Amino acid sequence: MGFDSSRRNFLQAGLALPAAGFINAYHREAAVRAPAGAAYRALGKTGLKVSGVGSGVGITPDPNVIARAIDLGVNYFDTARGYGAGKSEEITGAALKGKRSKVVLASKTDARTRADVFKDMDASLKALGTDYVDIWHLHSRDTPDTITDEAVEACEMLKKQGKTRFMGVSAHDINAVVDTILKIGKFNVVQTTYSYAIGAPFRSAAISRLHNAGIGVVAMKVIIAVAGFVPREVKLPNEGPLAAIKWVLLNPAISTTVPYTKNIAELEMNVRAMTEPYTAQDEKMLFVRNQEIRPLYCRMCYECKGQCPKGVPVTDELRFLAYNDFGGNLLQAQENFRLLPKEIRDVRCSDCSSCAIHCPNGVDVRSRLIRAQTLLG
Ligand code: SF4
Numbered sequence: 001m002g003f004d005s006s007r008r009n010f011l012q013a014g015l016a017l018p019a020a021g022f023i024n025a026y027h028r029e030a031a032v033r034a035p036a037g038a039a040y041r042a043l044g045k046t047g048l049k050v051s052g053v054g055s056g057v058g059i060t061p062d063p064n065v066i067a068r069a070i071d072l073g074v075n076y077f078d079t080a081r082g083y084g085a086g087k088s089e090e091i092t093g094a095a096l097k098g099k100r101s102k103v104v105l106a107s108k109t110d111a112r113t114r115a116d117v118f119k120d121m122d123a124s125l126k127a128l129g130t131d132y133v134d135i136w137h138l139h140s141r142d143t144p145d146t147i148t149d150e151a152v153e154a155c156e157m158l159k160k161q162g163k164t165r166f167m168g169v170s171a172h173d174i175n176a177v178v179d180t181i182l183k184i185g186k187f188n189v190v191q192t193t194y195s196y197a198i199g200a201p202f203r204s205a206a207i208s209r210l211h212n213a214g215i216g217v218v219a220m221k222v223i224i225a226v227a228g229f230v231p232r233e234v235k236l237p238n239e240g241p242l243a244a245i246k247w248v249l250l251n252p253a254i255s256t257t258v259p260y261t262k263n264i265a266e267l268e269m270n271v272r273a274m275t276e277p278y279t280a281q282d283e284k285m286l287f288v289r290n291q292e293i294r295p296l297y298c299r300m301c302y303e304c305k306g307q308c309p310k311g312v313p314v315t316d317e318l319r320f321l322a323y324n325d326f327g328g329n330l331l332q333a334q335e336n337f338r339l340l341p342k343e344i345r346d347v348r349c350s351d352c353s354s355c356a357i358h359c360p361n362g363v364d365v366r367s368r369l370i371r372a373q374t375l376l377g
Pocket residue numbers: 297298299300301302303304305314315318358359360361362363365
């Protein structure tokens with residue numbers, strides 16, 4: 001079965017399947033137990049062993065959370081040059097003071113040119129208070145042309161200079177860039193979106209190809225769909241994030257996850273995913289949540305890419321909205337929205353009487369975009 005047909009099947013089936021069926025065959029077989037080696041996993045062929053639960057520190061406001069994470073055995077920390085209005089690396093660096101050698105540290109650059117990649121690396125090292133990062137990602141590369149030769153060459157030079165140990169790419173649309181990543185053959189780590197809500201069937205093949213090529217795969221957006229934006233009448237499952245991380249860790253091709261963690265209580269819950277089994281109750285909870293958020297949460301399948309006659313990048317705008325509605329981070333949502341070209345930022349979906357896009361995943365595209373543009377525009 002080809003990628004497209006399997007994706008369509010999932011999208012159609014997802015609306016009707018019973019609880020036991022919304023997770024793909026691999027996960028069904030693996031359910032109600034934790035996979036062997038769940039706590040620490042190989043990061044591809046880097047030789048590094050990373051905790052299955054890492055830490056996305058982009059919006060972590062408190063160095064104490066990072067310090068506690070290290071105490072609990074978390075050893076993978078992910079940030080980026082631009083996260084937290086440029087403050088995330090500084091906060092991370094302060095928290096890692098004296099502990100740098102205990103962790104695997106990843107940061108990212110949006111830069112496309114050689115000079116800008118170098119400039120970003122120097123700024124990142126200064127902010128992080130370290131001589132090197134372990135992984136240096138080309139950030140948010142969702143089309144092949146964004147993985148520029150110049151940026152790749154710059155990363156190779158930084159590796160030779162010892163400023164990064166390994167090269168990475170982060171991508172929301174892994175299917176669009178997996179061929180390019182494998183063809184270039186220089187990347188050691190790839191970070192991509194993967195969760196029970198974003199869906200295994202249309203990402204698993206790409207993730208397996210990367211894993212089989214010896215590339216460490218880091219899952220992001222693993223808990224966002226169980227956090228935030230809860231209709232008033234629906235009670236948010238307290239342990240939704242825990243179940244969501246456990247679900248991701250059932251896939252042995254995933255090396256680590258980078259859930260965001262705002263406080264120590266959330267962190268202490270997240271790390272339990274490394275040792276606790278995925279249960280039938282987890283499966284049921286995630287199924288219910290998956291249905292609740294269906295009209296609200298874009299699954300980033302990119303099925304609607306290029307369909308808006310006015311050029312609205314639907315998946316991107318809905319992702320930015322999710323940073324606020326599901327992640328509680330208005331600043332991150334606004335910052336990303338502001339990076340869109342002005343002529344795109346100025347489009348208002350409220351000016352359309354109906355929307356050209358019919359999301360096969362059940363998202364109410366027009367009303368969600370109206371909300372995004374009202375809140376972030
Ligand atoms: S709006 Fe729907 S079709 Fe478009 S990317 Fe999101 S889930 Fe896919």
